[in-house]
Structure formats: C-alpha cells, structure tokens
Amino acid sequence: MASVEGIGEARRLIRGAAAATLATQADGQPFASLVTPAPGPDLSPLLWLSTLSEHTRHLAQEPRCSLLFTGTTEGPNPQTAPRVTVTGLAERVPEAAVAGLKARWLARHPYAALYADFADFGLWRVRILGALHVGGFARAERIRAAELAPDPAAVAAILEAEASIVEHVNADHADAVAAIAEGLLGAGPGEWRVVSVDVDGCDLSEGNRTVRLAFLTQVSDADAVRTALIRAAREGRARIAGTG
Incomplete structure (x- = not known):
C-alpha cells in the first residue's frame, strides 16, 4: 500500500x-x-x-x-x-x-x-x-x-457545485481571489479569476497565466471549498501585509 x-x-x-x-x-x-x-x-x-x-x-x-x-x-x-x-x-x-x-x-x-x-x-x-x-x-x-x-462521490459533488462556486467567488470575492494569487501563490498583480474547482484544489487565471491552489486536504462539498478558500485568502492577505 x-x-x-x-x-x-x-x-x-x-x-x-x-x-x-x-x-x-x-x-x-x-x-x-x-x-x-x-x-x-x-x-x-x-x-x-x-x-x-x-x-x-x-x-x-x-x-x-x-x-x-x-x-x-x-x-x-x-x-x-x-x-x-x-x-x-x-x-x-x-x-x-x-x-x-x-x-x-x-x-x-x-x-x-x-x-x-x-x-x-x-x-x-x-x-x-x-x-x-x-x-x-x-x-x-x-x-x-x-x-x-479521488473519492467518486466527492468528485460528483464538487463537479455539480463547481459552476455556482466559480460564479459566486469571482462576483463577490474578487479581493480574496487576488489575495490568494498574489499573496499566497506569488503570481503577481492582475485581474485574477477562479476558473475551475476540483476535490484537490482550484485553478486561477489572469489572461494567459494560470496558477494552481492545492487544498490542504481533499474536499467533498461546497462548504469545504469555501473553508479552504477562506483559509487561503487569509494566509495570502497576511503575506501581503508581511505578517504571514
């Protein structure tokens, strides 16, 4: 094993x-x-x-x-x-x-x-x-x-919720997406957007650039994705502020 x-x-x-x-x-x-x-x-x-x-x-x-x-x-x-x-x-x-x-x-x-x-x-x-x-x-x-x-049930659940997660995060939490891309992932400034979500993480894109946020653990529903993104945004903001 x-x-x-x-x-x-x-x-x-x-x-x-x-x-x-x-x-x-x-x-x-x-x-x-x-x-x-x-x-x-x-x-x-x-x-x-x-x-x-x-x-x-x-x-x-x-x-x-x-x-x-x-x-x-x-x-x-x-x-x-x-x-x-x-x-x-x-x-x-x-x-x-x-x-x-x-x-x-x-x-x-x-x-x-x-x-x-x-x-x-x-x-x-x-x-x-x-x-x-x-x-x-x-x-x-x-x-x-x-x-x-990955767990098939988790894959199906995230796939079903993916479109609504992407739409909500990009429409209402653009500042959090920027904090993740720029602060946590070191991708530099830009109009970053979440473009896909899966059980292991999500992809963020800006023009022709794409970066990957890997979640700490596999997620199985939309609430777990939300928790992972909140954690990532908090850490990204802390690094931008020089406190993380």
Whole structure:
C-alpha cells in the first residue's frame, strides 16, 4: 500500500502540471513527446491533440501509454525533483462530453484558444491504470489506480457545485481571489479569476497565466471549498501585509 504522503504528492503533481512527457509506441519503437495536459475532475489527464502529430497517430493504433509529470527541484541535481509516472489507456472523449471537458482544458491553457478550434484537434483522456511516484532521490513507491483516484462521490459533488462556486467567488470575492494569487501563490498583480474547482484544489487565471491552489486536504462539498478558500485568502492577505 502506498503512503498517504506519496499519494497526495502524486495527485498534486498531476493536478498542477502545465506540461508532461507522453510516451507512446509504434511497431514496438518507443516515442516520447511534450504534451500539455489538464486534469479531469476524476484526475484522468486530458489531452487536446492534433491528428497531425505522431503521438496521436500512435495512440489511435495502440492506446497503452504513459505520462511523466515532474515537479521542481530545490538543488542542482535533477534526480531530487518529485515526479510521478502514470500508465494508462488513452481514448477519444465521446462527442457528448467534449464541450465541458474542453472548457476545463482551456481553463488550464487559455493561450491555446488561438488553435483549439482547428479541425485537426480533438480531446483525449488517459484512464490511469497505475503510477510510480518518486519523491526525490532513491524515494520511489508504486501506487495502485484505486489508491490514486479521488473519492467518486466527492468528485460528483464538487463537479455539480463547481459552476455556482466559480460564479459566486469571482462576483463577490474578487479581493480574496487576488489575495490568494498574489499573496499566497506569488503570481503577481492582475485581474485574477477562479476558473475551475476540483476535490484537490482550484485553478486561477489572469489572461494567459494560470496558477494552481492545492487544498490542504481533499474536499467533498461546497462548504469545504469555501473553508479552504477562506483559509487561503487569509494566509495570502497576511503575506501581503508581511505578517504571514
């Protein structure tokens, strides 16, 4: 059984990644490429892929793949960076589900609106089958898919409440959003907005910039999201004031 700390960090890496390395194969030959994922509500990585790309053609023939998500290192040795490799099966998202998930992907990558409607692009989802988390040099553990996945009931509850949470926070608490982005996350000034919420945190965007607020624990309803945002805003204001 994987450690609680390892599972938590693996989920944070997947949720917070702006880019990842995708490994596919063609006729037994491995192929690695840079992709820009966004996590679905259930943690499944979402990929907006062009049919002109080699990796997309590979996935159409062989859906087995892996994704490497890498954090930042605090020293000169890249091996000390936290990272997680997930293995899974890639599939095209059914047309009926594309609109909502595409909006979630664009919330993470707003700059991509310039090409997101090109006819050769489509939405893919990777169903996670397992993971290997490395917390740093010589600190590795395997994580089963069931251990990594968030609670389905909590995912459904937050997804149902997400639109109203986003609308309310942005309309009535813009100052709190700014405090979180600028004070707590160090993202600098701007007209920051909450653009998505999930059981592990929320994304804030300003123009083409997006930052991630990771909650301290998994949330399961709107009240828990409210509590997490109040805490984050209070800490952000304290840091701005120099008292935190």
